[in-house]
Amino acid sequence: METGAGLGLRQGEAFGLSLEDFDFDFDEGVVHIRRQIKMVRASLCFALPKGRKVRDVALPSSIGEAARRYADVFPSVPVTMAWNDPRPPETPVEAKHRRPSGNPR
Template sequence: MLGVRAALPERYRLLVEIGAGLGLRQGEALGLAREDIDFDQQAVQVRRQVKMVRTKLCFALPKGRKVRDVPLPPSVAKAIWRHLDLFAPVPVTMPWDDPSPPQTPVEAKHRRPRTYDLLVTGRERKAVNRNYFNSYVWKPALAEAGVIAPLEEKAPDGSRVWEPSREHGFHALRHFYASEQLEAGESVVSLARWLGHSDPGFTLRKYAHFLPRAGARGSAAIDAVFS
């Protein structure tokens, strides 16, 4: 993970801390704004994502329309401050929920453009297009870090074809976050809330293999009493 981070252009490196340190989905990480960070309360508000609809970008609620607060570890807070020293937040304005032209007054009101000071933007100071990021930023970093094979040459049609790497996508950072939380002893209920899962049972089924060995802590507690 750290090797991939080092291989990313500096303006995108914070996304690794956001994904692995906060458990955000890719769209949520790309939609995170300065106003969402509460350094005093050590919390991050997850209120939106950058969503792609028919090749166009817009803001929208997180997946499942579930907003949430996530604890802000000091190391991630430090990374955010470091990023802010290098890259000032950029006010980005996009439609809400659907970028297509509204057909009714109700749609016009719902989809009216909104502006947020995004932490991570592209070189053109716009919201990051995930398709561009995955193909031209993330996968080259994976290759440079030795996680996947590099591109040898372009296809005849000019397309860039990487070796399959689904398990190494941005979502892997979210899995890392979940595994670290469970192995540290955090409850499944808390983790489900931080991940934005409506059902802790889903979280348990998905990440049960990361739970500490059953009975280990209980046995240690009993031993402490009788030893």
């Protein structure tokens, strides 16, 4: 994946990207790394990036252009998955922390 390699992302972070994570408004663009997709017991879920470190990554113009071309050919679709743990909650506290979350388009 050109975007993941060009930005130096881990695989799960690249899979968790949304077009709204790309900020093209600056002279030098920025990508907000806010989530990853991880596998827990053979099920996928959203989670914070490794080390729970949300961060911004510089967006080279070539990668920004590639992301825009990709989005034109493959429009985004909403995705809803559990957050952090896909197992059914057993307590109200688990239900609060595991509720499904949508990935912004």
